Amino acid sequence: MESLALHTDKYQLNMMYAHWKNGTHLKKCVFDLYFRELPFENGFAVVAGLEQAILYLSNLRFTEDDIRFLREEEEQYDEAFLRALKEWRFTSDVYAMPEGTLAFPNEPLMRVEGPIFEVQLIETALLNMINYQTLIATKAARIRHIAPDDILLEFGSRRAQEPEAAIWGTRAAYLAGFDATSNVKAGQLFGIPCKGTHSHAWVQHFDDELTSFRAFAEALPDQTILLVDTYNTIKSGLPHAIQIGKELKKRGKTLQGIRIDSGDLAYLSKVARKMLDEAGLTETKIFASSDLDEHTILHLKSQGAAIDAWGVGTRLITAYDQPALGAVYKMVAIEDGEEWRPTIKISSNPQKVTTPGRKTVYRVIDRKTQKAHADLIACVEETIDTEKPLVLFHPVHTYRKKIVENYYLEELLQPIFRGGKLVYKRPNLEEVREYHRKQLGQFWEEYLRNLNPQEYPVDLTEKVWQTKQDMLYTIAEKIRKEEKNLS
Numbered sequence: 001m002e003s004l005a006l007h008t009d010k011y012q013l014n015m016m017y018a019h020w021k022n023g024t025h026l027k028k029c030v031f032d033l034y035f036r037e038l039p040f041e042n043g044f045a046v047v048a049g050l051e052q053a054i055l056y057l058s059n060l061r062f063t064e065d066d067i068r069f070l071r072e073e074e075e076q077y078d079e080a081f082l083r084a085l086k087e088w089r090f091t092s093d094v095y096a097m098p099e100g101t102l103a104f105p106n107e108p109l110m111r112v113e114g115p116i117f118e119v120q121l122i123e124t125a126l127l128n129m130i131n132y133q134t135l136i137a138t139k140a141a142r143i144r145h146i147a148p149d150d151i152l153l154e155f156g157s158r159r160a161q162e163p164e165a166a167i168w169g170t171r172a173a174y175l176a177g178f179d180a181t182s183n184v185k186a187g188q189l190f191g192i193p194c195k196g197t198h199s200h201a202w203v204q205h206f207d208d209e210l211t212s213f214r215a216f217a218e219a220l221p222d223q224t225i226l227l228v229d230t231y232n233t234i235k236s237g238l239p240h241a242i243q244i245g246k247e248l249k250k251r252g253k254t255l256q257g258i259r260i261d262s263g264d265l266a267y268l269s270k271v272a273r274k275m276l277d278e279a280g281l282t283e284t285k286i287f288a289s290s291d292l293d294e295h296t297i298l299h300l301k302s303q304g305a306a307i308d309a310w311g312v313g314t315r316l317i318t319a320y321d322q323p324a325l326g327a328v329y330k331m332v333a334i335e336d337g338e339e340w341r342p343t344i345k346i347s348s349n350p351q352k353v354t355t356p357g358r359k360t361v362y363r364v365i366d367r368k369t370q371k372a373h374a375d376l377i378a379c380v381e382e383t384i385d386t387e388k389p390l391v392l393f394h395p396v397h398t399y400r401k402k403i404v405e406n407y408y409l410e411e412l413l414q415p416i417f418r419g420g421k422l423v424y425k426r427p428n429l430e431e432v433r434e435y436h437r438k439q440l441g442q443f444w445e446e447y448l449r450n451l452n453p454q455e456y457p458v459d460l461t462e463k464v465w466q467t468k469q470d471m472l473y474t475i476a477e478k479i480r481k482e483e484k485n486l487s
C-alpha cells in the first residue's frame with residue numbers, strides 16, 4: 001500500500017505543528033475509537049476495517065513528495081518541522097477488536113496510545129476505514145440474518161462511491177456472511193470467491209435470445225447462468241433457458257442457474273421453479289437481483305419466492321439507508337509523569353460526554369449457556385475477580401442492577417501494534433468469517449433480530465463510572481468558580 005500520510009485532515013497537521021512548536025508533540029496520550037449509535041436500528045455492529053488500518057499503519061511515512069507538497073502550503077511550516085515529519089516513524093501502541101467482532105455503542109473498537117504527534121495524525125484515516133467497513137459489514141449481517149441458508153452475492157461495484165470502497169466494501173460483506181463477489185479484483189486481493197452471470201447486453205448483442213443463450217453455454221458450459229428477463233421472462237427467457245438446460249443435460253452438464261432482474265420477483269421465481277422442475281432441471285438455481293436489500297428479501301421470502309441466490313448491489317455497498325456510522329476518535333487520557341491522567345470532553349448533549357481513562361472492554365459470558373450477558377468497560381489496570389459475583393449496573397439509571405455469577409470474561413481489545421511494530425497475527429479472511437460466525441453464536445436471538453432488537457447492555461465498572469462522575473463534578477465546580485471570578 002502506498003503511504004497515506006497525507007490522507008488526514010488539515011487540522012491534524014496544524015495541531016501536530018502547534019504541538020511541535022510548543023514542545024508538547026512527544027507527550028503521550030490515549031484515544032478511543034467508538035460509535036455512539038447502531039446503524040440501521042440493528043442490535044449490533046460488525047467490526048471491519050482493521051486489515052486496511054493495519055496496512056495503512058504499517059506503511060505510514062511522509063515521502064519526499066508529501067514534504068514538497070506541505071512546503072507550499074499557506075501555513076508555511078518550519079523546515080525543521082518538515083524534516084521531523086520526513087524522519088518520523090510510527091511508534092504507538094494500538095489495541096483493537098478483531099474484525100468480525102460484534103460491537104455496541106460507546107465501547108472502544110480501538111484504543112491508540114502514543115505521542116500526540118502521531119495519534120493525532122492517524123485519526124482521519126482510521127475513522128475513514130473503520131466507519132465505512134463496519135457499516136457495510138453490519139448491513140451484510142442484516143441481510144445474512146434474514147436469508148441464513150441462501151446464496152448471497154455482492155454485486156455492488158458499479159454503484160459503490162469509488163473503486164476502493166467497492167473492494168473493501170465487498171470484503172466487509174464477505175466477512176459478515178456473503179458467499180461471493182462479482183468483483184474480480186477483490187477475488188485476486190483477498191481470495192473471495194468470484195461469481196457472475198451475464199448482462200442484458202449479451203442478449204441484445206444477438207439477433208435472438210435463444211442463440212445468445214446457446215453461445216453463452218457453449219463458451220461456459222460449467223458456469224452457465226442465464227439472464228431471462230431481457231424480453232419476456234415467462235414467454236421467452238424461461239423457455240429458451242430450459243431449452244439450453246436440456247441441451248446441456250444431454251452433454252452431461254447442468255444449467256447452473258437463471259437470473260431474474262426485474263418484474264415481480266416472487267411471482268416470476270415461483271413460475272420459473274415450476275417450469276424448470278417440470279423440465280427436469282431441478283438442480284438449476286434461481287438467482288434474483290434488482291435493488292435488493294434485507295427488507296425486500298424478507299418480503300420476497302414471506303411471499304414464498306423460490307429464490308436460491310440473491311445478487312445484492314447498490315443498497316449494500318453504499319449502505320443506502322444509512323450512509324455513515326458516525327464513529328468518533330476521542331482523547332481519554334494523557335501522560336502525567338509515570339501515570340495516565342484521564343481527560344474528558346463535556347458536551348451540552350449528554351450523549352456526547354466522553355468516558356475518561358485508559359480502558360479496555362470485556363465480554364461477560366455465562367459459563368453454562370456460553371451466551372453473553374453484557375460488555376463491561378474497565379480500566380486497563382483493573383482486575384476483576386471472576387470467582388466473585390459481578391454486579392453490573394446501568395451507567396445512567398444506576399439503580400438498574402444485575403448480579404452475574406458463574407461467568408468468564410473475554411477481553412475484546414487485542415494488541416495490534418506495540419511501539420509501532422505489528423504484533424498481531426493477522427487471521428486470514430476465512431478465519432475472520434469463522435470468528436464472526438462464532439461471535440453470533442454468543443448472543444441470544446433477542447439481540448440479533450433485525451426489527452426492534454433488545455438493547456444489549458454495555459456497562460462501566462464502578463471505577464470507570466466513578467472516575468467519570470468525579471471529573472464531571474470537578475469540572476462543573478471549576479467552571480462555577482471561574483464564572484464567579486469573572487463576574
Ligand SMILES: Nc1ncnc2c1ncn2[C@@H]1O[C@H](COP(=O)(O)OP(=O)(O)OP(=O)(O)O)[C@@H](O)[C@H]1O
Pocket residue numbers: 261262263264265266267289290291292296299300303
Ligand atoms: N414481489 C415483490 N414484492 C416486493 N418487492 C418486489 C417484488 N418483486 C420485485 N420487488 C422489488 O421492487 C422493485 C421493483 O422496481 P422497479 O419496478 O423499479 O423495477 P424492475 O421491475 O426491477 O424493472 P427495471 O429494472 O427495469 O427498473 C425492486 O426493488 C425489486 O427488488
Ligand SMILES: O=P(O)(O)OC[C@H]1O[C@H](OP(=O)(O)OP(=O)(O)O)[C@H](O)[C@@H]1O
Pocket residue numbers: 155156158159198199200201261289290291292311312313314315
Ligand atoms: O440492483 P442492484 O442491487 O444494484 O444490483 C446490481 C444490478 O446491477 C445490474 O444492473 P445494471 O442495470 O447495472 O446492468 P444489467 O442489468 O445490464 O446487468 C444487475 O442486473 C443488478 O440489477
Ligand SMILES: O=C(O)c1cccnc1
Pocket residue numbers: 155156182195196197198199259289311313
Ligand atoms: O453477475 C451478475 O449477474 C452481475 C454482476 C454485477 C452486477 N450485476 C449483475
